[in-house]
Amino acid sequence: MPAGKPVIEAKDVFRAFIARADHGKRYPILALQDANLAIEKGEFVSFVGPSGCGKSTLLNMVAGIFQPTAGEILYKGKPVTAINTDVGYMTQDDNLLPWRTLRDNVEVALEFQGMPAAQRHERAAEYIAKVGLCGFENHYPHELSGGMRKRCALVRTLIYEPDIILMDEPFGPLDAQTRVILQDELLKLWDGTGKTIVFVTHDLVEAIALSDRIVLFSRAPGRIKQIYKVPLSRPRDVFHIHAEPEFPAFFDQLWRDLKEEITEVELRAK
Amino acid sequence: MAYTCDNQTMKGAVEGSRGQQILRETEIRDGALERKHNRDTRIGQALLGLGLFLLWELGSGTLVDQFFVSKPSKIMESVWGMLIKEDLLYHMQFTVTEALAGYLIGASAGLLSGFLLARIDLVYRIVQPFIIGFYGIPRIALAPLFILWFGIGISSKIAVAAVMTFFIVLINTIAGIRSVPVQLLQVTKVMGASEWDLNWKVIFPSATPFIIAGLQIAVPQAMIGAIVGEFISSNRGVGHLINKASGWLDTPGLFAGIFALMIVVLLMNYGVTVIGNRLMRWNPKYGNMREPV
Known part of the structure; x- marks a missing residue:
């Protein structure tokens, strides 16, 4: 883990939401409590934990989409009080703009920055080639497969080189094969860039294969239960991550700790 | 390593291959079908319009008083x-x-x-x-x-x-x-x-x-x-x-x-x-x- 000042810090962060019962009564619920965390530059950190434990809530607060109810989130030492445009943000839905072709989607952030068209096209062509989408530049999102849309969303986020990339279950809806291939592509694209990645997932294998550290959240109302250092070296072979000698023991420990947080009901549902 | 799109062909098929031949045949067949659909639509619309007019023309004075319709x-x-x-x-x-x-x-x-x-x-x-x-x-x-x-x-x-x-x-x-x-x-x-x-x-x-x-x-x-x-x-x-x-x-x-x-x-x-x-x-x-x- 690289040493230095953290890029992201959460200090005593609480977040409440207003929910509405079906008879229309409004009541507050706690999504996250007492979160303290520091993430260093260049780290790949995963958030895991049961549903509704505040993983995405914390991520959204780093992006500045909403603010903590109490406590503060620091980005490079300064509190995040508005949308944080230094971050890249990728969610479970690809959120491509349906009225733009693949190329125009990949370029959109550069367009917002005001980069000249010629320069934009050149950069986009390189990124499109990196993820093997050549020949589909002029296709609209509805004409692409799920995996292709995901690749498009991935390079759209990477192309403007944000310092931090926040990923909220980005590979969630994909089939198992495409998922592993995209994990591999992500690691290759990230390797050597020095960018910080915060990655929310429900998949422990995915978390182990990708991360330097894993943050385990307790069940709702969520708090950070434990932080683990992944005992695997880099570069990683995501296709054979099970075969690493350190993998089984670490996976077992993680799963045991997570299992305590999954309620009986959830276990039975699975 | 710089990436470009020149050497990658995910969409099409290799020049001269069976796949390319199929793509070309599909394109031709699709064009013909498209033209046929368009033609059928026009013919259908013309027939429907003509039929309505004919019904009106012949029905007026026989089925309904011509003064009204x-x-x-x-x-x-x-x-x-x-x-x-x-x-x-x-x-x-x-x-x-x-x-x-x-x-x-x-x-x-x-x-x-x-x-x-x-x-x-x-x-x-x-x-x-x-x-x-x-x-x-x-x-x-x-x-x-x-x-x-x-x-x-x-x-x-x-x-x-x-x-x-x-x-x-x-x-x-x-x-x-x-x-x-x-x-x-x-x-x-x-x-x-x-x-x-x-x-x-x-x-x-x-x-x-x-x-x-x-x-x-x-x-x-x-x-x-x-x-x-x-x-x-x-x-x-x-x-x-x-x-x-x-x-x-x-x-x-x-x-x-x-x-x-x-x-x-x-x-x-x-x-x-x-x-x-x-x-x-x-x-x-x-x-x-x-x-x-």
Whole structure:
């Protein structure tokens, strides 16, 4: 883990939401409590934990989409009080703009920055080639497969080189094969860039294969239960991550700790 | 290592391969099918139109008294007569001007105010019940009032057509803008979109299906506005012609006026549809990927 000042810090962060019962009564619920965390530059950190434990809530607060109810989130030492445009943000839905072709989607952030068209096209062509989408530049999102849309969303986020990339279950809806291939592509694209990645997932294998550290959240109302250092070296072979000698023991420990947080009901549902 | 697109072929097939041959054959077959579909549609429409006319022509005077329904041959005669004697084109120019001007004024006002209202939540909450209230009154009942205000000339009819158009476009614009997916806004904001970018590159395109639907529904409404204005008080326009024909119990003349209006509305609607299709190429419903033959 690289040493230095953290890029992201959460200090005593609480977040409440207003929910509405079906008879229309409004009541507050706690999504996250007492979160303290520091993430260093260049780290790949995963958030895991049961549903509704505040993983995405914390991520959204780093992006500045909403603010903590109490406590503060620091980005490079300064509190995040508005949308944080230094971050890249990728969610479970690809959120491509349906009225733009693949190329125009990949370029959109550069367009917002005001980069000249010629320069934009050149950069986009390189990124499109990196993820093997050549020949589909002029296709609209509805004409692409799920995996292709995901690749498009991935390079759209990477192309403007944000310092931090926040990923909220980005590979969630994909089939198992495409998922592993995209994990591999992500690691290759990230390797050597020095960018910080915060990655929310429900998949422990995915978390182990990708991360330097894993943050385990307790069940709702969520708090950070434990932080683990992944005992695997880099570069990683995501296709054979099970075969690493350190993998089984670490996976077992993680799963045991997570299992305590999954309620009986959830276990039975699975 | 620099990446380029030159050496990668995920989409097509290798030059001279069996795959490429299949792609080419599919393209040819698809073109032929497309032409056949278009031709079948045209033939079907022509047959249906002809059949309706024939039924009307033969049924009139046998099934129903010709005095009430006239017959196509008589109507065409009447259209021809009006074209020469009564200056149908002269009257049409007023009606078309009224409907078109009213439509353009109403549509742009509806678009603009819809955009502003929907984007400012507090304002929307305040005015929403008032809009529904105004929308709820039969707007056509305002026509006599507008003639009182703007006189019996062309401007009162433009006003009626504009009011007919305005509310439809307004309500559809608001619905479109308020249904923009929140995540799309969040993601683009994080990517550094300015307020201008958000409006023009995210919100407006996302709302276009609603807006186009509103613009299409409003076309005949604008025409109704202009015609009703002319019915109530005017000395020119197709509405005036129809009124006169009805006064003289001239059924063919009445239908001739209606026929002329129908043609105009069809043309206006065609214009809006062309623009709509152009703006919505990205929409799967208007899309271009489908199963080959």
